Amino acid sequence: MKQKKVIILYILMLIVGLALLFTKSSPTPVAEPVVQPKVEVEVKEKPKTETMTVAVAKYDINKKTILTKDDYYFKSVEVDIGSNGKSKYIGNADEIDAYVTKNNIAKDTFIESNFIASPNSEDYILLALKEGNYMFPFKLDQFDSYLVKNLKGGDLVDLYVFYSDEELANSNAKNYKESKLVSPSDDFIKNRLKPIIVGKKVLYIDVDDKIDQKFQKNDVGKIQLELSNQEIKLLRTLMTNSKVIMYPSTYDKNIDDGLRLLNDKEKNWPLTDKAIFSKKKQINLLKGN
Structure with a gap:
């Protein structure tokens, strides 16, 4: 009689264990972290500069003026390397002295090469004569x-x-x-x-x-x-x-x-x-x- 009780007890324990096994909730799945694609940031290098000397108008200069050293002065400025600054602006007196202005030039304006005409040029003769x-x-x-x-x-x-x-x-x-x-x-x-x-x-x-x-x-x-x-x-x-x-x-x-x-x-x-x-x-x- 005693052995029957033990067997029944084992059977109950087995049933309870199986019940617990099937009724136990499965763990919540952990979401894998989303890997963001790497964005490559383009780092622009600052343009390298150089110092150059440019001619600047001392005062308002009228068209058809033959330039002398009294009309301009030279100033040092920073320009980007590779820019057209060297060809655009006047760098020394030989490139401006005795040239004639093609247009009016305001005071403190950088004098550009296309603002003036060189002696012996056709533009010079037409502009210099009153x-x-x-x-x-x-x-x-x-x-x-x-x-x-x-x-x-x-x-x-x-x-x-x-x-x-x-x-x-x-x-x-x-x-x-x-x-x-x-x-x-x-x-x-x-x-x-x-x-x-x-x-x-x-x-x-x-x-x-x-x-x-x-x-x-x-x-x-x-x-x-x-x-x-x-x-x-x-x-x-x-x-x-x-x-x-x-x-x-x-x-x-x-x-x-x-x-x-x-x-x-x-x-x-x-x-x-x-x-x-x-x-x-x-x-x-x-x-x-």
Whole structure:
């Protein structure tokens, strides 16, 4: 009887165990972490820079201005390596001095290469000439080579006539002498210089590649001047039978009417009241008091 109870107890325990085994809840599955794809962040390298010197306008510069060192200054700036800064801007005086402006340039503006035109270029000639003026070539000889070395486009020059007032005996009248103006003069004591046109602008200079140090050539080139029609008539007439000499100007600014000096200072020159050089070609502007 006792053995039956034990067997029944084992059977009950087995049933309870099986019941617990099948009724036990399964563990909650753990979700696997979502792996985000790696996003590669492109790191842009900062562009490397370099320091360069650029020309800057000192003040507002008008179109058709022939530039001098008084019109600009140089400033150091940072530019990206590989940019067109070096070709866009002006880096030294040789690339700007005596160039002419194609447009108005505001004060403190970086002067770009396309803002200006170089001497001897077609744009330069068209821009540098004021309306109503003309380009006139003044031929230089070897003794004028100092002008080539010291002058540039935009500089000013004065023109003088070199002459003397000589007394000549008149064979038709006893002891009667008359004055005759001679140019050039071979009498050092009687040599005179008279200003005829002043404050005129040099457009550009045409020179040979090399100046002949042995003076084998008669000329070294030409200086192209900006002159009015009236100034050209006077100068060209004088050049037919006289010696005209060019010197760096004593004036600071270009003078539109370069003949004006003749009127107010004529009295300072002890000239005769006769027309100079020829009765056939009277030049009233050169007559004395």
